[in-house]
Amino acid sequence: MLKKRIIPCLDIKNGRTVKGINFVGLRDAGDPVDLAIRYMEEGADELVFLDISATDEKRATLTSLVERIAKNVSIPFTVGGGINSVQDVSAILKAGADKVSLNSSAVKSPKLLQELAAEFGSQCVVIAIDSKNLEGVDTVFVHGGKTQTPLKTLEWAVQATQLGAGEILLTSMDRDGTKSGFDVPLLQKVCERVSVPVIASGGAGSINHFTEVFQKTKATGGLAASIFHFGEISIPDLKNQLKTQNIPIR
Numbered sequence: 214m215l216k217k218r219i220i221p222c223l224d225i226k227n228g229r230t231v232k233g234i235n236f237v238g239l240r241d242a243g244d245p246v247d248l249a250i251r252y253m254e255e256g257a258d259e260l261v262f263l264d265i266s267a268t269d270e271k272r273a274t275l276t277s278l279v280e281r282i283a284k285n286v287s288i289p290f291t292v293g294g295g296i297n298s299v300q301d302v303s304a305i306l307k308a309g310a311d312k313v314s315l316n317s318s319a320v321k322s323p324k325l326l327q328e329l330a331a332e333f334g335s336q337c338v339v340i341a342i343d344s345k346n347l348e349g350v351d352t353v354f355v356h357g358g359k360t361q362t363p364l365k366t367l368e369w370a371v372q373a374t375q376l377g378a379g380e381i382l383l384t385s386m387d388r389d390g391t392k393s394g395f396d397v398p399l400l401q402k403v404c405e406r407v408s409v410p411v412i413a414s415g416g417a418g419s420i421n422h423f424t425e426v427f428q429k430t431k432a433t434g435g436l437a438a439s440i441f442h443f444g445e446i447s448i449p450d451l452k453n454q455l456k457t458q459n460i461p462i463r
Contacts (some may be wrong), residue, residue: 216461217427218258218423218434219448220412221441223248225264225294227348228278228423230442239367243442245278249286252441255448258463260413261382261436263314263341264294276308283309290380291339298325299332306333314382316341317355318364320369323376330377342366344399345386351399351446358386370403381407382436385415390439404431412436420446420454427460 223230228241230245249260262282266274279292284392292305302313319326319340329338344366345352351366370381383403385396395413404411410433413426417437426432440446455462 215410216463217432217455218412218463219256219423219451220259220261220434220436221248221252221257221448222261222414222419222438223262224438225262225278228275233300235252246281246285248442249282249290251372252448253288256452257448259288260286260435261289261314262290262292266293268418279308279310293339293341293457296342301326302329302333306337312337312339312380314339314341315378316343317360319373319378320353320355320364323372326373326376328380330379335377336381338378339349339380339382340370340373341382341384341385342370343384344396348401351402354386358389366399367406374407374409378409378413380410382412383416386437388416389414391416392440394418394422395430395432395435397426397429400426400430401433410434413422418445420451423451423455424458425453428458 225245230243230248239253241290245262252260274296278379282290291312291314292310296302296313296315297318305313343358345354353362353364353366353369354360355362383400385399388396393416395416400413412434413432417435417440423435426435452462
């Protein structure tokens with residue numbers, strides 16, 4: 214069994230870490246590099262940085278920020294936002310990132326996943342899926358959760374991994390920022406259909422939520438933002454509690 218990973222997520226806007234609820238109402242959460250260092254020292258297994266306004270602003274991800282992170286952090290980190298080409302990924306990886314995350318660009322041009330997997334290997338290509346339940350149908354959204362697509366979440370997860378994505382970052386928009394728990398039924402469905410690691414995202418509010426998602430689904434990572442940013446849960450406490458539940462963690 215793959216050991217479970219605890220992954221803080223830093224949403225970046227105008228060079229700062231921000232956090233909202235259901236993808237809106239953003240508030241400042243601090244300097245991303247300072248937070249990254251803190252999480253590394255506390256025992257985070259990986260980090261995810263999402264430049265949440267890059268796609269809407271039609272610009273590339275902030276490679277200068279990636280370089281700053283890489284100079285200060287020794288654990289693996291993934292970078293997403295505004296990635297549209299092999300050249301974009303090359304620049305981000307050269308700046309020090311370990312993996313890249315694609316969402317809108319992969320939906321717009323699925324063959325990009327094939328190109329990136331061929332060039333860099335599937336292990337560094339993460340497909341980020343923002344999913345919202347509309348009248349009982351799990352539906353994919355893009356552009357930071359602003360735009361509905363015709364894609365069904367489960368079908369897109371399967372297709373994206375067949376095209377070359379080596380990992381899925383699955384965010385429940387309905388749960389995002391609510392602290393009401395991960396969307397276990399959605400995660401169960403996706404985990405059962407794909408053979409790549411799945412990171413659970415959206416809804417973490419307590420240590421019990423991590424215990425539940427790791428016990429009831431095959432998710433290999435639990436991602437959270439505000440509970441870490443604002444000191445509601447510490448990573449050492451979380452990991453110690455998971456150990457007492459016999460959940461294999463790194």
